[in-house]
Amino acid sequence: LAKTTQPISMDSYEGQEVNITCSHNNIATNDYITWYQQFPSQGPRFIIQGYKTKVTNEVASLFIPADRKSSTLSLPRVSLSDTAVYYCLVGVPTGGGNKLTFGTGTQLKVEL
Amino acid sequence: NAGVTQTPKFRVLKTGQSMTLLCAQDMNHEYMYWYRQDPGMGLRLIHYSVGEGTTAKGEVPDGYNVSRLKKQNFLLGLESAAPSQTSVYFCASSLLAVNIHEQFFGPGTRLTVL
Numbered sequence: 001l002a003k004t005t006q007p008i009s010m011d012s013y014e015g016q017e018v019n020i021t022c023s024h025n026n027i028a029t030n031d032y033i034t035w036y037q038q039f040p041s042q043g044p045r046f047i048i049q050g051y052k053t054k055v056t057n058e059v060a061s062l063f064i065p066a067d068r069k070s071s072t073l074s075l076p077r078v079s080l081s082d083t084a085v086y087y088c089l090v091g092v093p094t095g096g097g098n099k100l101t102f103g104t105g106t107q108l109k110v111e112l
Numbered sequence: 113n114a115g116v117t118q119t120p121k122f123r124v125l126k127t128g129q130s131m132t133l134l135c136a137q138d139m140n141h142e143y144m145y146w147y148r149q150d151p152g153m154g155l156r157l158i159h160y161s162v163g164e165g166t167t168a169k170g171e172v173p174d175g176y177n178v179s180r181l182k183k184q185n186f187l188l189g190l191e192s193a194a195p196s197q198t199s200v201y202f203c204a205s206s207l208l209a210v211n212i213h214e215q216f217f218g219p220g221t222r223l224t225v226l
Binding site for chain 2: 032034036041042043044045046049089099100101102103104105
């Protein structure tokens with residue numbers, strides 16, 4: 001099975017926009033793409049979810065191209081409190097249905 | 113509304129010992145999951161349940177068993193612990209999860225097997 005991959009780490013400064021991409025070239029055709037945020041010693045927390053094109057909520061935007069083989073989480077004007085690990089989650093088709101697969105995770109560090 | 117809770121928070125076992133991790137949710141969710149997370153790695157699905165009385169294997173099920181006797185509880189058992197099972201275990205639940213994956217996670221259980 002192809003892995004769901006993300007950049008290992010990204011650095012940014014407060015007030016900048018950050019874009020984190022997840023590559024999922026084996027995604028199930030009928031499955032959504034979900035992104036989570038995880039702080040140290042805590043469980044992941046849901047950020048945003050989408051199926052195609054663009055989705056926006058109060059904390060982030062999610063961009064999904066037509067072929068759905070990747071997705072980009074966009075965090076506008078990050079702050080120090082956005083320092084965390086970000087994971088994408090997709091369903092990957094198997095012989096017995098879709099298998100939920102988390103991406104490899106991206107450590108975002110935001111500095112002053 | 114406590115959300116998803118996990119018991120215990122920490123545990124140290126010796127090789128060969130057994131234990132059960134308890135996950136409870138008060139959101140009336142149908143789907144429940146057990147994941148493990150190892151240092152520097154993402155989350156890997158161990159087992160999951162799509163409803164009371166059902167269980168299914170995830171990506172790394174070997175060495176673990178699960179039970180879902182009540183809708184609100186999902187138990188993860190280690191019959192004979194091994195050092196390779198040292199990890200942080202997360203439980204999660206979701207209302208509907210056929211294709212939509214908004215999962216709510218517990219705080220985790222840190223397990224060390226000596």
